[in-house]
Amino acid sequence: MKAARHATSAAEPRTDRELVYAARLGEMAAFDALFYRYRDGIFRLGLAITKDPSAAEEIVVDTFARAHRALARLEPDDSLRPWLYRVAVNLSYNRRPRKNVQFSPLEDATDDTLANEEGSPSTLAEQAELRRFVLAAVDVLPPKHRLVVVLHYLNGLNLVEIAHVVDCPVGTVKSRLHYALRRLRTHLASHPELGIEPRRPLMATGLRTAKPITAAVPIEGQ
């Protein structure tokens, strides 16, 4: 019975808080576990901001080096992710771009992953073109709004976590996301494949009569 309980507790992954305390006591395996847990997310975030894969890797290393130096004073409530992402965002924006290096836009980073997808070449080309179009529209956004979109859609952070990362209230994050989506809607309306109607004056839409909703809006938990 005791052995079984021990086995289940060993199978459960340790929380960030436990890993931080273990690393503070000198257990390097705990720090490595934290590194493997957040390495890819920080890399993607750095890549989305700097658009330079080698710079993104350096950001990963610098972020964890800072975390290692700050182990003694780190007190994560639940997850270390907001703290790490905030450091990574600051490092990414403070990074001076390398001279004489042409950075590819964000959409070029998808090419090597698209090559692994299945489907006819024409379908793949259409999808790639569509992705490029959407990501180019994201690149046009102001940095604050782009960061919120990247953190939400690329890194999967919810609004509260984004608020921790960008160090502002949740209402501000909502406002920025709303502004970014509205602006993206204006950009994306010019692409026919996306099915977004160009904005028309309200009086031309049938004197404000209600139109039935055609797009399915899934509700969580149903």
Added chain:
Amino acid sequence: MRFFSLGCASGQRPYMAPADALSPADRLDLELHAASCVECAQALRDAVAVDAALKRAFAPLRARRTALAPGRVRMAVGPRRPDPRSGWLRAPALLARVAEVSVALGVTLFVITGSVEAPQAAAPQPRSVIREYFRSQPPFDELGYFRWLRLARPDALTIARDDARLPVGGLFDTEPAEIQSARAASPR
């Protein structure tokens, strides 16, 4: 009567719905509202389309990974320092720290209260025969010496009397009685 459209009061809610920022109840409420509001219905449709396009566009990027190893971080951090919890290893650092603090405290106190002038109220010193002897001697510079001659009391001049005379060849060079009678003689 309203002449100009002021927009719907639901504000940001249509664009927040696909971004999972609304509770299920709020979302249901919004959809019921959108059934009767053209603006919100249109905004909701657009928001769903934009949200789907963004999710599709970011999907390949979410699959990107890096092959970095934690050794890179260890190299960036540098060599590991000895365990600071050991008391013996911590002692030199502690002593150095105490020395630093005491020097800093001393310099601060000197800056605040110290002065290059002599202290006004000196502590009483023990009686010293040597010090009294040198204090009773006349000054060596001429001006000071003449001033001393004029200000010194007559009985103080007796200390200039050179009682001990060195014998030369077993005899005194002059009679000691003559020297004693010359009260204003120079001590030099």
